Every structure is written in C-alpha cells, then in structure tokens.
Amino acid sequence: MNSNAAHFEIKKLTEEINLYDYQYYVLASPVVSDYEYDLKLKRLMELEEQYPLFVLPDSPTRRVGGKLAGKFKSAAHGVPMLSLGNTYSFQELLEFDQRVKKIISEPVKYSVELKIDGVAVSLIYKNGLFARGVSRGDGQRGDEITENLKTIKSIPLRLTSDRAVYYPEIEFRGEVYIDKDHFNQINRERGEEGLELFANPRNAAAGSLKLLDPKEVSRRPLNIFIYSAILPEEMRPASHFETLSIAEKLKMRINPRRELVDDMEGVKDFADRYLAERDELAYEIDGIVVKVDNFNQQAKLGATSKSPRWAIAYKFPAEQATTRILDIELSVGRTGALTPVAILEPVKVAGSVVGRATLHNEDEIRRKDIRIGDTVFIEKGGDVIPKVVKVVLEKRAANSREFVFPDSCPVCHERLVREPDEVAIRCINPACPAQVKRAIEHFVSRDALDIAGMGEAVVEQLVDNGLLSDYADIYSLTKEQLVPLERMGEKSVNNLLAAIGESKKRALSRLIFGLGIRHVGKNTAETLAERYGSLLALKEAAEVELAEVEGVGVKVARSVVDFFKQRKIAIILEKLTNAGVRMTADRSVATGFLADQVFLFTGRLTAMSRPQAAEKVRALGGRCANSINKRVNYVVVGEEPGSKYEKAKKMALTIITEAEFREMIEKGEIVHED
Ligand SMILES: [Zn+2]
Known part of the structure; x- marks a missing residue:
C-alpha cells in the first residue's frame, strides 16, 4: 500500500x-x-x-491517553458555572414564577428538563475539535480533565457540522453520570473485592473523573447528557431550547426527555410524570430543572453571585425511610461470594415498597454495627438496590442480635471458605445450584453472550428442571425440552432458540467475559481477546506472560490460570466447542508474527493435538493448509508422518519438527532456513 x-x-x-x-x-x-x-x-x-x-x-x-504524573491542572471557566437554586416545594416554585413575572412583562416560556444525578463538566471545542474539558470545581475554576472526558464515547472528538470548524470556540456543558445497572455492577464487584463502596451513582461518576489514569477511567462506564451550550454569536438562536436542538445537530447527546411549557401547571405535570416514571429510567434523576427559555429574558433576570435568577431545580422528595431489620439472609453470587441481605419490615420509599436491602459484606455489617432487630435508615434511588445507611441507635431494642456468618452454604450446605486476603466469604462448591444459576445469568447477560429471552425466571426454571447444569448446556437445549415448560409458548421457544443460535457468533471478548473468570470484567476481557486472539491461546497462556499484559496484572493472571485448570471448565469448553461457539477473534487482520505464513501438519504431534496446533498458528496470524502446495511455508512433521512428508521433501519445502515448531511459537520468532 x-x-x-x-x-x-x-x-x-x-x-x-x-x-x-x-x-x-x-x-x-x-x-x-x-x-x-x-x-x-x-x-x-x-x-x-x-x-x-x-x-x-x-x-x-x-480516546485513551497516557497517565497523568501529578495532579490535574486548574482552569478558569470563561463563563462561571453557577449552581442552581433548588426547592422541594411546589409553593416555592410558584414563588419563583412570581419573581420572574415581576421583571418580565411579556409571556414567559419555561424549558423543563430532567435533573441527572451526576457531575457537571464543561467541554470546549476549538475549530470543531474537542480541545479541553474542565470539571465544575467551585464554579469559577475547575480541574482540567480533558483526557478523562475523551474516554466517554458519547462525547464527539470532532463536531460534525461544516460550520462548526470556522468557530474558534464552542462550549458545551453537561452532566457526566453512570447508569443504574453499571453502578450496581461496580458496587457488587467492589463489595466482593472488599473495596469501599460508592454511596451513589454520582459519587461513582465523580470518583471516576478524578482518577489520574485515563485507562482506568475508560473502564468506568461513564456517559454524558449535554444541558447547555455557549455558541458563537452568529450561531446563537433566541432561546435555550433551540440551542439544545443545535447542539443535538452537532452530534451532542441531549436528553430527549425535555419540553417547552407555558406555565407552572405544565412544569408540575412534567415533574409528576417523571416522579412516577423515575424507576424506569436507566439513570438516576433527583428532580427536574426549570429554565426561562428566552435568552433576552434570561439576561434581564440576571444572576446573584451564586445562581441564576432565571432557573431553578425542583427536586423530588428524598428517598429515605426508617424501618426495622427482621432478619439477615445470605445470597450466593456467581463466584460463590455470599452477600448478606437485610430482610426489612416492608416500607414505602419514593413510591415503591421495599422489603430487602443489600448489606454487601461482613465488614460492612461490622462497620455500621448492624444487628437483627435494629431500626435503620434505608435509602433507595430508582433501580439502585436499596441500602442501609445507618442504624438508629437510640431505638436499638434490648433483644437485637448480632449476625453470625454460618459455616455452611445456605443453598448447597457445603462448607464456606474465607481466603486470608479477602473480604468475601465463599461457597466453593462448583455444583452449588445458586452459583450455577448466577453463572448462567452472567453468561447470557447483555455485555456477555447477550441471549434475549433468558431472564432470571427462565434460568431458574431450566436449572430446577435439570435442563441446565452449566452455561454450556444452553447450546444443547431443544424445542421438545422447552415447549412443555410453564410460561413457554411455541413462539417464545422459537425466539429463544434463535437467540441462542445467534449468540454463537459473538465477539471473542464477550465469550471471555461471559465465562465468568474472577476479576475479568468487560474491559479486561477485551484486552485478553485482543492479545490472545483465541480462547485456546488464552487457556494455554503462562501466568508470568499474562501478568505482563498491560492492564492485566498478577491478580488477574493468577485467576485466569486457576480458572482454566478446573476440570469443570475443561468440560464446559469442550461442550462450547462442539456446539460451534466461535472462539477466535477474526484473523483477517491478525498482526501476529506468523502473519501470512502457511503451515501444514503431518504425522502425530505429541505435546498438543493437531487442532490445538492449528489454533496456535491462527492465533498468531498464520494460516493452515490441508494439502501440500507451493504456498506452504512450513511443513511440521510429527511422529509417523504420511505421504505429505515425502511430497514436501520432493518439493523442497521447509520442514521442521514438532519441537522446532514449539520453539518458534514460544520464542515468537520465525525459524529461518539455513
Ligand atoms: Zn453453595
């Protein structure tokens, strides 16, 4: 080229x-x-x-740049990032409206938007390119976190409008957040690893943006909604609402849930609707934001030193409640880790009844001194699993009792283990039905093999009916087995089987993630898929080598090697192979040192099987031929080679032994002819 x-x-x-x-x-x-x-x-x-x-x-x-040495540079905001005044009462919202009307005589329209519970940032584009990102800080100055913001893929690196490129500067402001699912997942993982938990998605987002290594930040599933823009004169429309439409055309991510209303009735209606729907949103909101839409009117209203007079946040009622802990139960996770769950006297929090709250791990129970029978404050935000904030000690009953971890698994009754450097207590029985179910749920989840129609209830039913004993069994399910099951019509069975078939072609990284190797999250799975190119190559990788892969490290390396050592896993891999699940990354762009080299094997290999050897070649970028021809670069000869060996000699092809082949693979160098 x-x-x-x-x-x-x-x-x-x-x-x-x-x-x-x-x-x-x-x-x-x-x-x-x-x-x-x-x-x-x-x-x-x-x-x-x-x-x-x-x-x-x-x-x-x-998108993912290098590590920062010291701390972030501080940067001034051209236009201060003021915070909004806020209220919980509709009466005060009416008073806000009256204050506005006192100054503005013509009709006022209000823009109403959801108030995302995240972290405000400013994005500056110079000549159309994302040039600088700054955190809100104290409103006057913030930290320059450009590299961290670049990792957020919904932030365009270039504005895609021909006009944008002519403007020296366009600024957008938005709220960086983590959605509820990812927040719960992060905390679950942190809980299992004994790390301190994030109190809420906002803290998780803020903590992520403060990391000094963009690579680490890119592992956190951050997202952004843009809520305002400071456009150059020539592009500036008359109102805020129109500005958002322009920003949207420039490919910024704007929340579609926004409206222009004529009065406080309209504001109330919008707020009530989303207060009712907030549980169904993917992200947490803590209220709505009301803004005078017209820019001239905004200018007339002006701002105090702290906040603009033309906007206000109308916050939803706090989602805390007091209740009593009736009992503490243990739930068994995918890796066997036991999570204590508080069984609560049912209580209504923000519109829904809560009966359970997670306590995360034993240390958390100790730290908060939570006992059975205690009266506690609980908190809930949307879908975020409710949690116990603290014990109301004044109300502690005389008969409250400390929770004692049992010695055996509540599901399979096998003995529990606590490893010395770990917080989590585990059931290590690989056949534990609870673990099997969680492992299957993980395998079929959206970020893994993504099998639609296989929710928790279906998995539960299939395991309890003896149709699945591990996730590889999914691929041997038949229509005859599924149709008689409860709540399984013929149509849904067909859909499910089609989804299962479809999942065999997923990217290698998804398969690696889906296997459920401890400490191997989505991003690590991607790294491993990229580095090894096939499941077999990963399985054979040595611990020392794995540990040196960037972003992997000793703990993950150990865990990967231990994982593949299990007999159970060998059986699962065999089932997956037989089912035709794709286990390699695409080879057409392979960049291994064997790129474009063609191998042919003849005779019996002793240290590995023929398919394994072929897999290695492919993983390193090479190809395998079935018959002798001129394009073959290496003929690998095992024991008792056949006629191909004779032919190869006649054609004067390069012939190497199995040992030489292995040496080549291990050294990562091509053997040259003498
Ligand atoms: Zn168990």
Whole structure:
C-alpha cells in the first residue's frame, strides 16, 4: 500500500468509526455488528502504527491517553458555572414564577428538563475539535480533565457540522453520570473485592473523573447528557431550547426527555410524570430543572453571585425511610461470594415498597454495627438496590442480635471458605445450584453472550428442571425440552432458540467475559481477546506472560490460570466447542508474527493435538493448509508422518519438527532456513 492510499484509508476509517460511536453511544441505535466494528478499529490501529504521521486528532484510537504524573491542572471557566437554586416545594416554585413575572412583562416560556444525578463538566471545542474539558470545581475554576472526558464515547472528538470548524470556540456543558445497572455492577464487584463502596451513582461518576489514569477511567462506564451550550454569536438562536436542538445537530447527546411549557401547571405535570416514571429510567434523576427559555429574558433576570435568577431545580422528595431489620439472609453470587441481605419490615420509599436491602459484606455489617432487630435508615434511588445507611441507635431494642456468618452454604450446605486476603466469604462448591444459576445469568447477560429471552425466571426454571447444569448446556437445549415448560409458548421457544443460535457468533471478548473468570470484567476481557486472539491461546497462556499484559496484572493472571485448570471448565469448553461457539477473534487482520505464513501438519504431534496446533498458528496470524502446495511455508512433521512428508521433501519445502515448531511459537520468532 502506498502512503496516499494509507492516508485516505485512515481518514475514511476514522470518520466511519466516529460515526459508529455516535450511532451506538448517542443515538443508541448501532448499525454495525461488534465484529465489523472491531475489524475496522483494528485495521485503523494497524495503519496508524505504520503511518503515525497520518493519525488524525479525532482518531478513535486517541480516546485513551497516557497517565497523568501529578495532579490535574486548574482552569478558569470563561463563563462561571453557577449552581442552581433548588426547592422541594411546589409553593416555592410558584414563588419563583412570581419573581420572574415581576421583571418580565411579556409571556414567559419555561424549558423543563430532567435533573441527572451526576457531575457537571464543561467541554470546549476549538475549530470543531474537542480541545479541553474542565470539571465544575467551585464554579469559577475547575480541574482540567480533558483526557478523562475523551474516554466517554458519547462525547464527539470532532463536531460534525461544516460550520462548526470556522468557530474558534464552542462550549458545551453537561452532566457526566453512570447508569443504574453499571453502578450496581461496580458496587457488587467492589463489595466482593472488599473495596469501599460508592454511596451513589454520582459519587461513582465523580470518583471516576478524578482518577489520574485515563485507562482506568475508560473502564468506568461513564456517559454524558449535554444541558447547555455557549455558541458563537452568529450561531446563537433566541432561546435555550433551540440551542439544545443545535447542539443535538452537532452530534451532542441531549436528553430527549425535555419540553417547552407555558406555565407552572405544565412544569408540575412534567415533574409528576417523571416522579412516577423515575424507576424506569436507566439513570438516576433527583428532580427536574426549570429554565426561562428566552435568552433576552434570561439576561434581564440576571444572576446573584451564586445562581441564576432565571432557573431553578425542583427536586423530588428524598428517598429515605426508617424501618426495622427482621432478619439477615445470605445470597450466593456467581463466584460463590455470599452477600448478606437485610430482610426489612416492608416500607414505602419514593413510591415503591421495599422489603430487602443489600448489606454487601461482613465488614460492612461490622462497620455500621448492624444487628437483627435494629431500626435503620434505608435509602433507595430508582433501580439502585436499596441500602442501609445507618442504624438508629437510640431505638436499638434490648433483644437485637448480632449476625453470625454460618459455616455452611445456605443453598448447597457445603462448607464456606474465607481466603486470608479477602473480604468475601465463599461457597466453593462448583455444583452449588445458586452459583450455577448466577453463572448462567452472567453468561447470557447483555455485555456477555447477550441471549434475549433468558431472564432470571427462565434460568431458574431450566436449572430446577435439570435442563441446565452449566452455561454450556444452553447450546444443547431443544424445542421438545422447552415447549412443555410453564410460561413457554411455541413462539417464545422459537425466539429463544434463535437467540441462542445467534449468540454463537459473538465477539471473542464477550465469550471471555461471559465465562465468568474472577476479576475479568468487560474491559479486561477485551484486552485478553485482543492479545490472545483465541480462547485456546488464552487457556494455554503462562501466568508470568499474562501478568505482563498491560492492564492485566498478577491478580488477574493468577485467576485466569486457576480458572482454566478446573476440570469443570475443561468440560464446559469442550461442550462450547462442539456446539460451534466461535472462539477466535477474526484473523483477517491478525498482526501476529506468523502473519501470512502457511503451515501444514503431518504425522502425530505429541505435546498438543493437531487442532490445538492449528489454533496456535491462527492465533498468531498464520494460516493452515490441508494439502501440500507451493504456498506452504512450513511443513511440521510429527511422529509417523504420511505421504505429505515425502511430497514436501520432493518439493523442497521447509520442514521442521514438532519441537522446532514449539520453539518458534514460544520464542515468537520465525525459524529461518539455513
Ligand atoms: Zn453453595
């Protein structure tokens, strides 16, 4: 390829991938498969490595930059980021409206938006390119967190409007947040690892943005909603609401749940609707924001030193309640870790009845001194699992009792284990039905093999009916087995089986994640898939080598090696292989040292099977031939080789022994002919 062609392709791939990111992360409607996406990204990385001069400033490969040495630089906001006045009472909202009407005589329209419970940031684009990101800080100055914000894929690195590029500066302001599902997942993992838990999604988002290593930040599923823009004069419309539409056209992610209303009746209606629907939203909201829409009117109203007079936050009632802990039960997780759960006297919190709250782990119970029979404050936000905030000690009953961890698993009754450097107490029985169910749920989950129609209830039913004893059994389910089950119509069975079939083609990283290797999250799975290219290569990887892969480390390496040592896992892998589940990344863009080398095996290999050897070749970028031909670069000869060996000699092909082949693989170098 000449450099012109490379330049052109780099440009094209950069545009395409940025567009895919926009479609996926902003519009939530992906148009390409993960697989196609991965191919293009890998191709771009390859080209960029070869032609570093052509790397574009908005290249998707530049989203994760290098570590920061000291602390963040501080940066001043051009226009102060004021906080909003807020109220919980509708009466005060009416008073706000009266104050506005005192100054503005013409009709006033209000823009109403959801108040996302996140962290406010400012994004500055220079000549169309994302140039600087700053946290709100004290409103006057914040931390420059550009590199961390770049990791958020819903933030475009380049504004996609021909006009945008002519403006030296366009500023957007938005709220960075973590959605409820991811928040719960992060805390669950932290709980299992004995790390301190985040109090709420806002703290999790704030904590993530403060990390000094963008690589770490990119592992946190952050997202953003833009809520305002400071546009150049020439682009500026008359109102805030129109500004949001322009920002949307520039490919910014704006919450579609926004309205323009004529009066406080309209505001109340909007607020009531979302107070009722808040549980169904993917993210946490703590109220709504009401803004005078017209910019001239805003200017007339002005601001105090702390907050604008033209906007107010109308907050939803706090979601705390007091209740009593009736009992503490243990729930068994996917890795066998036991999570204590408080069984509560049912209490209404923010519109729904709560009967359980997570206590995370034994240390958490100790730290908060939680006892059975205690009166406690509980807190709940949307879907976020309710939690016990603290004990009301004044109300502690004389007969309250401390919770004692049992010696055996509440589900399978096997003995429990607490490893010395761990907080979690585990059931280590691999056949424990609770663990089996959780492992299957994980395997079919959205970020793993993504099998629609296999919710918790279905998994429960299939395990209890003896149809599944591990997640690999999913692939041997038949229509005859499924149709007689309760709540399983013929149509849903067909859909489920189709979804199962579809899942065999998922990206390697999803499979690795779905296996449920301890400490291997979604991002680590991606790293491993990229580094090893096939499940077999990962399985055979040595611990020391794994530990050196960037972003893996000793703990994960140990866990991966231990995982593949299990007999149970060997059986599962065999079942998955037989079912035809894809276990390799795509090879057409492989960059291993065997790229373009063709191998042929003949005779019996002693240290590995023939398919294993072939897999290794493919994992390192090479190919395997079935018959002798001129294009074969290496003929690997095992014991008792057949006629192919004779032919190879006649054709004067390069012949190597199995030992030489292994040496080549291990050293990562091509053996040259003498
Ligand atoms: Zn158990």
